[in-house]
Amino acid sequence: MADFKNGDTASWDAEQVRRGQTDRPQQNKSVRRKRRRRINPLLALILYVLIVVAASATMAGVGWLLASDLCAFNRGTKMDVTVEVSAEDTLDTVADKLQEAELIRYKWFFKLFAKVTKAEDKIGIGTYKLNNDMDYHALISGMRSSSGSMSAEVVDVTIPEGYTVAQTIRLLAEKGVNTEENLLEAAKTAEFSYEFIDNESEDISRLEGYLFPDTYDFYMGEDPVSALNKMILRFDQIFTDEMRQQATEMGRTVHDIVTIASMIEKETDGEDQRNISSVIYNRLLRPTGETAGYLNIDASIAYVTGRVVTQEDYQGVDSPYNTYKHQGLPPGPISSPGSVALQAALNPADTGYYFYVLGPDGKHQFTATMAEHDQLVREYQTTGN
Secondary structure, three states: OOOOOOOOHHHHHHHHHHOOOOHHHHHHHHHHHHHHOOOOHHHHHHHHHHHHHHHHHHHHHHHHHHHHHHHOOOOOOOOEEEEEEOOOOOHHHHHHHHHHOOOOOOHHHHHHHHHHOOHHHOEOOEEEEEEOOOOHHHHHHHOEOOOOOOOOOEEEEEOOOOOOHHHHHHHHHHOOOOOHHHHHHHHHHOOOOOOOOOOOOOOHHHHOOOOOOOEEEEEOOOOHHHHHHHHHHHHHHHOOHHHHHHHHHOOOOHHHHHHHHHHHHHHOOOOOHHHHHHHHHHHHHOOOOOOOOOOOOHHHHHHHHOOOOOOOHHHHOOOOOOOOOOOOOOOOOOOOOOHHHHHHHHOOOOOOOOEEEEOOOOOEEEEOOHHHHHHHHHHHHHOOO
């Protein structure tokens, strides 16, 4: 074995090469390989720029989508939607309803906007007509009410079948929903988005028959338009497309059917709606010499006078609602009919009846002729009923 002095590295290297040990050259190759793997600075710059551009484009795209939703851009054909906010609703459930109605796309973004703008202090309980042209601010403003809160005190109000608009408004005022003055003004002048409501009229009779009798949750001090719209919306739900089609097949309008149903509702003893309906249709469609197309409905005169009808009223009351003096249907409904009366107006019984009279038992007796009718009247008068 050769001896090497300290520091005689050249001799040591020569000996290592001679022995076939090439550790140091191998290390040099490794260093060269590592150097070849270094990323080209130009390529790194290009990759960085591409990443930044892609991220910016993505953010810009997302930003545009959010801005479009916020500002109601590209919502398509204008579409009206009814949204109801109840006492049980929260900002989260209101956002759900708006998303389900396709008025907003991004629920989380609407909620963020609503939080920032304190929408919870502005949105109130009620039934609102909104549309997909409304931006976030307009949607929140469209759900604004006089309560200014979704936690207002709620009151249950039951509207009886056969109530008129005036009676319904009086009841709502008594329950504290709003003042009678405000409700009457809304009934006269507010615009309602239903084809069966005459928005050109400024008389409360335009709503007659369409404030559907049911039990509702109103809040104290509710916006009067919202309160009335809630009942009209219920009618629109009850009077289905199938019922509209049936009316058309009968040669009748929705207004005709509701008018007939309203008279049935005011005249019924509670069990004879279809028989009363048959009398009305028989007189309209198969007039005889005794009836000649006159409906002779006392309730239509009482609608005008506001009191019990007398014999003198039959010819003394000068009104198109006096069905003793004017043939055919009165100008419009005389009360709000319930579901049974509406169905009876669409499905009259098949009878030969033209007359009816209230018996001592509180039930109507039906007859085909005036002679039979008069005979019953005399009998009841004789017995003191």
